[in-house]
Amino acid sequence: MKTIVLIMNVLIMVPVQNVTAQTLKTELKKITASVYAYTEVPEGTPGNKYSANSGIVIGNDAVLVVDTLTSAEEAKGFAAEIRKITDKPTRYVVNTHYHLDHALGNSFFADMGARIIGHVKCRDAILSGGEKMLGNPAAFGLPADFWVNTRSVAPDMAFERGMILDLGGITVKLIHTGFASHSAGSIIVHIPSEDVLFAGDILFTDFHPYIGEADLSGWENNLDFIHEMNVGHIIPGHGPLSSNRNIEEMRAYLPFFDKKAKELCAQEKDLEKLTAAMLDVLPERKSGDYIVTMNLQTRYLQDKRNEQAEKK
Numbered sequence: 001m002k003t004i005v006l007i008m009n010v011l012i013m014v015p016v017q018n019v020t021a022q023t024l025k026t027e028l029k030k031i032t033a034s035v036y037a038y039t040e041v042p043e044g045t046p047g048n049k050y051s052a053n054s055g056i057v058i059g060n061d062a063v064l065v066v067d068t069l070t071s072a073e074e075a076k077g078f079a080a081e082i083r084k085i086t087d088k089p090t091r092y093v094v095n096t097h098y099h100l101d102h103a104l105g106n107s108f109f110a111d112m113g114a115r116i117i118g119h120v121k122c123r124d125a126i127l128s129g130g131e132k133m134l135g136n137p138a139a140f141g142l143p144a145d146f147w148v149n150t151r152s153v154a155p156d157m158a159f160e161r162g163m164i165l166d167l168g169g170i171t172v173k174l175i176h177t178g179f180a181s182h183s184a185g186s187i188i189v190h191i192p193s194e195d196v197l198f199a200g201d202i203l204f205t206d207f208h209p210y211i212g213e214a215d216l217s218g219w220e221n222n223l224d225f226i227h228e229m230n231v232g233h234i235i236p237g238h239g240p241l242s243s244n245r246n247i248e249e250m251r252a253y254l255p256f257f258d259k260k261a262k263e264l265c266a267q268e269k270d271l272e273k274l275t276a277a278m279l280d281v282l283p284e285r286k287s288g289d290y291i292v293t294m295n296l297q298t299r300y301l302q303d304k305r306n307e308q309a310e311k312k
């Protein structure tokens with residue numbers, strides 16, 4: 001898939017530091033009686049599951065997993081933590097979107113018998129690009145054996161606009177607002193009785209968001225949609241447990257980034273200088289050097305890169 005190839009190309013160029021074994025540095029935290037989540041993964045390095053969050057919803061009959069982390073090994077650690085909390089079967093996995101830090105642990109849960117659910121565009125992206133990602137861990141700054149035992153497994157159930165799941169006493173709503181955002185198939189997961197929303201990467205809190213393939217105006221519509229829902233506990237794709245205040249911050253960040261990046265890229269093409277200039281004006285968040293650089297490369301310096309490619 002074009003987008004994945006693009007991300008891979010960019011990641012090759014971005015030096016990633018502190019790549020270590022995939023250690024899970026946080027534990028599943030209780031959000032409400034029936035919802036637990038990783039919400040404070042400290043740093044956004046590949047060796048630390050790119051800081052991605054994930055979580056579970058526990059019903060009377062079944063457990064639903066929201067996002068599966070970056071590999072089968074990470075998913076295995078996640079499943080062991082789930083076992084400490086409940087012995088109910090994990091029947092469903094939902095991918096909020098197709099990116100590796102949210103979906104490449106799918107194979108572990110599929111092998112345990114779970115159905116994998118996602119938006120049709122998430123499914124298509126994994127079907128067309130998942131194997132390519134697995135074939136080249138170095139492109140993502142990962143050790144050669146990072147994806148041992150990991151297979152690319154796409155959702156076997158997919159939807160366009162919404163789906164309702166009954167876990168026994170708990171209803172879970174999967175929603176695509178109709179607007180593309182962080183990715184075309186990014187969805188939100190709402191548990192009304194718990195007043196909880198998993199926002200996936202539509203919300204990054206305290207981390208710079210990856211916007212390389214985003215539809216920014218659609219993303220703003222998604223943030224407005226979530227804001228209107230007025231949910232008490234919002235679990236972002238990256239960062240700590242959040243609220244509408246963080247939705248507002250993200251809503252302000254996106255157009256500001258876009259405006260500044262366009263202004264600066266019109267005058268300067270040196271990536272390092274551009275990143276530094278952007279970090280000077282952006283609000284302070286984690287993973288800036290890495291993500292801001294990637295955003296500039298994928299979204300704002302494409303013309304320059306194409307020119308360079310033509311010269312070669």
Ligand SMILES: [Zn+2]
Nearest residue numbers: 052101201237
């Ligand atoms: Zn992510």
